[in-house]
Amino acid sequence: MEISKIKDFPVNSKSLKEVREFSKEVIGQSELLRDNMDELVLAISEATQNIVKHAYKDNQETTDKMQIKISFKNNKLEIGFFDKGKPVVEEDIKHRSLDDIKPGGLGTYFIQQIMDEVVFKEATGWHNNLVLTKQY
Amino acid sequence: MTYKISRDGDISTIYLTGEIDMDVTDKAKEFIMPVIEEKKEVHLNLKDVEYMDSSGISILIESHQKAMELGTRVVLKEISKSVLKVIMMAKLEQILILE
Numbered sequence: 042m043e044i045s046k047i048k049d050f051p052v053n054s055k056s057l058k059e060v061r062e063f064s065k066e067v068i069g070q071s072e073l074l075r076d077n078m079d080e081l082v083l084a085i086s087e088a089t090q091n092i093v094k095h096a097y098k099d100n101q102e103t104t105d106k107m108q109i110k111i112s113f114k115n116n117k118l119e120i121g122f123f124d125k126g127k128p129v130v131e132e133d134i135k136h137r138s139l140d141d142i143k144p145g146g147l148g149t150y151f152i153q154q155i156m157d158e159v160v161f162k163e164a165t166g167w168h169n170n171l172v173l174t175k176q177y
Numbered sequence: 178m179t180y181k182i183s184r185d186g187d188i189s190t191i192y193l194t195g196e197i198d199m200d201v202t203d204k205a206k207e208f209i210m211p212v213i214e215e216k217k218e219v220h221l222n223l224k225d226v227e228y229m230d231s232s233g234i235s236i237l238i239e240s241h242q243k244a245m246e247l248g249t250r251v252v253l254k255e256i257s258k259s260v261l262k263v264i265m266m267a268k269l270e271q272i273l274i275l276e
Contacts, residue, residue, distance in 0.1 A: 056202035061196075063226070086230055090199050105264055142242075145215050148233035149265055151231060154266060 044113040045071055045170050049073065049106040050089075052097050060089045060109060067111045073177050074118060077155075081118075081175075084155040085109070087148040088171055096126025096169055108167075120156075121164075122171040129169050131161055180208060188218045190254070197233035213243050213251065222268050224255035229263050237264070241273050252276050260266040 050056040064085045068074045070174040074081065076087070093105050103126075122125045137146030152159055156173040164170035178195040189212050197205060213219050221240065226233075236255065244251040252274045256264070264270055 056196070057198050058196065079262060082228075083230060083263065084199065090232070096200065141178055142272055144236060144239045144270075145231075147231040147234055151263075152268060162178065 042071055042113070044111065044114075047110045049108050052093055052103050052126070053101075054090070056093075056107075057086055057089060061086050061101050063109065064111065071113055073116070074113065077175075079153045081120075085111075085120060086175065087152050088120070089117045090117070090148055092122060092124045092126060092169070092172075096124050096129065097129065100101060100126065102109050116126045116177040118175045118177065119157060120173040122173075123164055123167040125168045127168070129161060129171075178205065179268060180205075182208070182212060184217075188220060189215065190222055192225070193224045195238070196228040197226060198228070198230045199232040202232045202236060205207050205233075206239070209220070209236065209240055213240060213247065215250070216247050216249050218249055219244060219251045220254045221251060221255045223257055223260050225258050227243040229260045231267075233260075234267050236261060237273055238269070250274055 044067060046075055046097050048063050053156055061082050065078065065080045068081050097103055108123040112119045133150060136150035137143065152173065156175050158174040160172050162170045162172050178193065178197055178200040180194065181192040183190050191209060191212060240251045254276055256275060264273065
């Protein structure tokens, strides 16, 4: 079964619920992905949150849109996030140590736990393109 | 997210319902922290929380730490399956008080 869905969302925290609804709808189309529904929705929501929280940290009133693309082909799930916020410096992305118990810093850890690969790619017309993949 | 607070003797219970994400973090802190500051034991009932992300987990950590500072405690009660999964992914089941 092949899936390929794209949707734009306003860049703000109110979009998170809508992003989750979109994710559930797409993931629900595959029986294989459905078993991982909660974890995948969490990873997608966390990555979206990072765009709002970090890429648009100094531009919270933006009217920009971010785009999410979910594809499933040859048992490989690929989730792309596109935004026009502040370009991400990959070296700066790190989750906190789990032994250092304090609020914050867990979103990236969750994404890394759930997905096989987390990489930033180049995408024409966008400032950031995060790609999450998982092989089934 | 919606909430209800009930007080019974030395225990205050906050019942949370719905989804707890970055969008409701500030609102959640606004009603949870003052209850902890009353220095009674606080029970956070999570039975009807359908979704919690890292922002929600941050609230649980902050609540726990605030209570410890004030010499009281926050106990997580009737944790829904989806929330428990996230708590365990963060390896917080031995840190937070779960009952």
